[in-house]
Amino acid sequence: MHHFQCRCGVVRGEVDCRGTHNRIICYCTDCQAFGRFLGPSAAVLDGQGGTEIVQVAQSKLHFTQGQDQLLALRLSETGMIRWYAGCCKTAIGNTMPSPGGAFIGLIHCCLDRSQVTADFGSKIALLETETALGSPKPLAHGLFGVISRFFWLMLTERVSGRYRQSPFFEPTGLPIIQPRVLTSEELFELKK
Ligand SMILES: [Zn+2]
Ligand SMILES: [Zn+2]
Numbered sequence: 001m002h003h004f005q006c007r008c009g010v011v012r013g014e015v016d017c018r019g020t021h022n023r024i025i026c027y028c029t030d031c032q033a034f035g036r037f038l039g040p041s042a043a044v045l046d047g048q049g050g051t052e053i054v055q056v057a058q059s060k061l062h063f064t065q066g067q068d069q070l071l072a073l074r075l076s077e078t079g080m081i082r083w084y085a086g087c088c089k090t091a092i093g094n095t096m097p098s099p100g101g102a103f104i105g106l107i108h109c110c111l112d113r114s115q116v117t118a119d120f121g122s123k124i125a126l127l128e129t130e131t132a133l134g135s136p137k138p139l140a141h142g143l144f145g146v147i148s149r150f151f152w153l154m155l156t157e158r159v160s161g162r163y164r165q166s167p168f169f170e171p172t173g174l175p176i177i178q179p180r181v182l183t184s185e186e187l188f189e190l191k192k
Pocket of ligand 2: 026027028030031032128
């Protein structure tokens, strides 16, 4: 089990690290906007605007306390749901807007740094590097493996029905809390 928690310790949980997972650093402008939304103290972004993420099945994760502190954000009406701990603004992870997406991209801020490599391996794919900040840009690699494992995870979770055991969605398929959607002005400010 990999233990995760928010900075203040109110939100805590565990991930079963067996099974399919991906380690990624994503440099896309949406992940950068979410990092900026949480602010510098949340320390989501690295020096080049990258967000380190571990993708796992939502069914592999459960909260041991503080689940009621979760807040959710969408950058637009069509975007992913970005979850964070309301108590201390620690980034938790990103999911698709419906439970069928099956995965959550857990953001490094809530993970146990000392155990990430032991639990999820040392291979890290670099994605969306063309929007990385500064130069030289990091070289993108690992996309094919990430996509293959991503589809395998989604397929096995769907066929087994395990995707319904998500702590982020009600049995009705709605998120456990209504995400706040940024206005286009708010998003513009975060992306400039
Ligand atoms: Zn907290
Ligand atoms: Zn991204």
